[in-house]
Amino acid sequence: MATDILMPALSPTMEEGKLAKWLKKEGDSVKSGDVLAEIETDKATMEVEAIDEGVLAKILVPDGTENVAVNTPIAIIAAEGEDVAAAAASGGQSKPAATEGGAPAPTPDMQAEGMADKSAPTAKTGDDAPRAPAAPAIIKNTAAAPVMDEFPPDSPLETQSVREALRDAMAEEMRRDDKVFVMGEEVAEYQGAYKITQGLLQEFGARRVVDTPITEHGFAGIGVGAAFMGLKPIVEFMTFNFAMQAIDHIINSAAKTLYMSGGQLGCPIVFRGPNGAAARVGAQHSHDYAAWYSNVPGLKVIAPYTAADAKGLLKAAIRDPNPVIFLENEILYGQSFPVPKIDDLVLPIGKARIHRPGTDVTIVSFSIGMTYALKAAQALAEQGIEAEVIDLRTIRPMDSETIVESVKKTGRCVTVEEGFPQSGVGAEIAARLMVDAFDYLDAPVLRVTGKDVPMPYAANLEKLALPNVAEVIEAAKAVCYK
Amino acid sequence: MDAGNEAGKPAASADAPQHRPAPNIPQFTKDEDLHAYREMLLIRRFEEKAGQLYGMGLIGGFCHLYIGQEAVVVGMQMAGEDGDQNITGYRDHGHMLACGMEAKGVMAELTGRRGGYSRGKGGSMHMFSREKQFFGGHGIVGAQVSLGTGLAFADAYLQNGKVSFTYMGDGAANQGQVYESFNMAALWKLPVVYVIENNRYAMGTSVARASAQTDFSKRGLSFGIPGEQVDGMDVRTVREAASRAINHARSGQGPYILEMQTYRYRGHSMSDPAKYRSKDEVSKMRDEHDPIEMVRKRLIEAHGVPEADLKGIDAKVREIVNESADFATHDPEPDASELWTDILLEARA
Incomplete structure (x- = not known):
């Protein structure tokens, strides 16, 4: 059956172009990959290649024609063994299956009924403009916000520094799940630049407490790749200032892949380390990135104050199947708070x-x-x-x-x-x-x-x-x- | 067009568009050649169809075709085993098909439909299959190299005996994180094979204009990573080199680099007129070194396969591709509610 050659779109924005020159003439036989014609757009001259084999039966749009709209039939190819004259006579009427979808694809049925009421007024858009459905509620707070009542009232308390609480959280989760490991600069032999990973190497060994070279971009990517495989990395940045080198992997690789894969590929990873100002370390070591990461869908961002929250939320972050940014603070590391002495202190992410x-x-x-x-x-x-x-x-x-x-x-x-x-x-x-x-x-x-x-x-x-x-x-x- | 030529630099001759087939080419059995022929042809026809659908406005955005490079991924796959992981950049359709992902699902993703591998939310550059161990599909040049090294980190951690095939182009091979990854992979002896698909142009910049060291097999030298240059247009040499590299990685000796010398016939993406190279250069590669044509000739001349049999394979491949295009044009777009799904996974209590 005869096939129409359509004016191709050569870029996402092209609507029309000039048919500059035919490189094949009527009666020529063509095979897949042959260049048929040259087309000029406002940006460049491009070639139109044949996909199918056959004979160029008729040229519908001659050399030098300007403003040829995308998807206009420009020539007819007769299939192998087909009557060329008959094919040519079809006069651009032959519509191969592939061209049926040439018209703009139908927009999805965006019904307003799926949209939840909003308490705030919304701007009126044109009636034909597609509207995004309402975002689902993420926080479902059924009870009143807790006032330090997350723990059983009679829990015994011990005084712990934020540093100790963070270390205990990691150690407890590493004991619980072999897939949890920690990697970063100086986390093992040195016992942590800020001593957050103190003792972990001794308890868990070098397989699970991994010293990295000073290559944030590379080891953040390795961490994300390992998380794609189902491991649960805790990637320590010596400070979040250095994570700027790795932010591409945090955002483009960790945060977006679940969505881009249609839900297939999750990334259970924790990026943690001190964030914000310490004391007298200058502009490159004092940046607070809370707002930056909180801008990105696909991430959870935690920034605890107390030792109990640090412990309970880090444990929750390690168990969470999503990428979590865990922002600590160097000045708080040494501060002590009462921490409930209970077996498994896990606090809910997303609750103030x-x-x-x-x-x-x-x-x-x-x-x-x-x-x-x-x-x-x-x-x-x-x-x-x-x-x-x-x-x-x-x-x-x-x-x-x-x-x-x-x-x-x-x-x-x-x-x-x-x-x-x-x-x-x-x-x-x-x-x-x-x-x-x-x-x-x-x-x-x-x-x-x-x-x-x-x-x-x-x-x-x-x-x-x-x-x-x-x-x-x-x-x-x-x-x-x- | 080659600045190196004008300046008379020796680098220019190294980059001259001449393809030198490897000596001592290993032989394939008839079945191996038939398999390679069918796999490569599927990629070729699929990509041609994708180019056509792009021209019709059915595929949007960027669309990077793999035409000309088919022998690389097919030869690699012939040397690997089930469970080995694959990860690459944005020129990824061929890798997905070679991994056994269905043409329908890939094409429907290209057209942004609900039956696509990412349910229409990823597009040409972002498809994945856990089942087929294909980890994307990454749009940031070089990012897949660290990620692929991470897959190998997990293989070593889990001691599962698998190898990560981490593909990159000659352009990506100049990114900093590639060397960070080489360093750690060598340091920790991770089971990863880095496949550098040198198709001679990083978008429009020729290798000689972008790379101080144009022998990519030497890029791991300072980390002690062995490497070799491979005729990437011949599926037989690809598979042989791949087997060496994979054995090295799987046996705990660490990473290995394969520079696949290959060529892309089409532009960098659909909107690239490819004016940075001559037509002769392209047609010479096509006429003399086409990976599919070479196998076809061999099947007829050396293995005595009747031409009709090959036509039968062609017809079957066309049918798969046409079906995929038909599916991809008629499958509905994702439901509007999909806008808000797959952002976060539910935490298990």
């Missing part, structure tokens, strides 16, 4: 905790930001302002509900983080509150953040660049109009 209940203003923070928030709350209480302090613990998925419920009560909100202001975690919280608690807000949401400058080295400047307790107090009083 009300660290200090209050009624007048909501202060939301995470990680080391909590130290400013809590000290400010103490000072505010002395001045008659009862602040409710929420520890986010997980940045993504973010527990909006706990924040919104608190703001419904207090009508005011201040966010605290060491990261930069633009597109920060505080900016995200402010945007969510504007949509979900607009009618409850009695004042604009204020953000206390790191200053919008690279971290300076000089002690006085560094102090100025970081948030401080006075700024939190000032912001809280401002939203209370006091």
Whole structure:
């Protein structure tokens, strides 16, 4: 049967082109791979190759024709043994099966009925514009946010540093599951640059506690590849500043593959290490990446403050089948907190905790930001302002509900983080509150953040660049109009 | 067009478009040749059809065809065993077919339909099959090299006796993470075979214009990784070299590099007019070193296979490809609800 040769699209955006020149003439026999014609687009001259074998029966669009629309029949090929004259006479009417789909593919049936109601107003779009279905709820908080009630009330407590809690979390999970291993720079022989992996080599051996060369990009990729195979790597970055070298694998390889594979290939991996400023280490060692990673679908992002949260959430992160960014803080490593002495301390990812209940203003923070928030709350209480302090613990998925419920009560909100202001975690919280608690807000949401400058080295400047307790107090009083 | 030629540099002659077949070519049995013929032809016809569907606007975005390079992946597969992993970059359709993934599922992914391997959410560069041990399909040049080394890390960790075939192009071979991976693979003696498919052009830049060392088999030298240059247009030499490399890796001696000297007939992607090389260069390779034509000739002349038998294979392959195109044009697009699936896996309690 005769086959139409169609004007091909040679790029995703091409709609028409010029048929510059025929390299075969009517009556020529052609085989797969032969160049039939040259086509000019605004960008380049390209060749049209034959796919099928046969005889070029008729040229429908002559040399030099401009503005030939994509998918216009430009020639007819008669199949081997077919009557060439008859094929030519079909006059571009022959439609091989393959051209049937030449018209733009039908858009998926996007019915509005699948879209959940939203409390916030949505912009009206043109009636024919396809609309995305509503996102499913990720956080399903049925109970009120816990106020340190996640553990049995009679659990015995022991005092532990964040450092010890993190190490115990890894050791417990490594005992539980042979597929869990830790890799990174100085994690084994050196016992960890910050001693988080202390003793792990001795207990688990070099197979499971793997010292890497200083090659973040490479070992992050190796970790992701191992996770594709079903292992559960804990990749330690000496600091998240160095993970910038590896961010391609964290985002393009770890976060996106599940989606790109239609759900086939998960990536159960934890990237952990200290994040944000330590003290006097300058701009390249002080960046807080919480907002960066929280921007990426396919990742979970955790940034604990207390030792109990560090332990319970790291254990949860290691068990989680998804890539988890676990942001620690060097200054918190040495701080001690009560940790429940229970067998298997695993906390839910994606749930904030009300660290200090209050009624007048909501202060939301995470990680080391909590130290400013809590000290400010103490000072505010002395001045008659009862602040409710929420520890986010997980940045993504973010527990909006706990924040919104608190703001419904207090009508005011201040966010605290060491990261930069633009597109920060505080900016995200402010945007969510504007949509979900607009009618409850009695004042604009204020953000206390790191200053919008690279971290300076000089002690006085560094102090100025970081948030401080006075700024939190000032912001809280401002939203209370006091 | 070759700056090296004008400057009269010796590097230019090394890069001159002459293909030198290897001496002492190993022989295939008739069945092996028939198998190779069928596998390579399937890739060739599939890619031609993909190019056609792209021209009709049914395939969007980027589409990188493997035409001309078929002997590489088919020869590698003939040397591997079940359970060995495969991972490559974005010119990946041939690898998927060679791994035994179905033409229908691959083509439907190209057209972005629900029956595609990634349910329409990955596209040409992002398909995977756990069942066939195909780990993608990666769009960031060189990323698959670290990932493939990670697959081998897991093989060593699990002591499962499997080998990771990690493919990259001559362009990717210049990425930094490739050498980070070489270092760790050699350090830890990981079972990985790095297959550098040198098709002479990294997009439009010839090897001589991008690489200080154009002998890619030497790229692992400073890490002690053995390597060899292989006539990648001859499926027999590919399989023989692959067997050596795989034995090396599987027996715990660490990584191995194979530089496959090959050639792509088409542009870098569908929208590449390939003006950086001469037509003569392309037609010379096609006429004198076509991997499929060589096997076809051998089957007729040396193995005495009747031409009609080969026509029968051609017809069967065309049927598979046409069916895949038909499926890929009629299968519906993914349901709108698929927008929100496969972002995170549910954590098990």
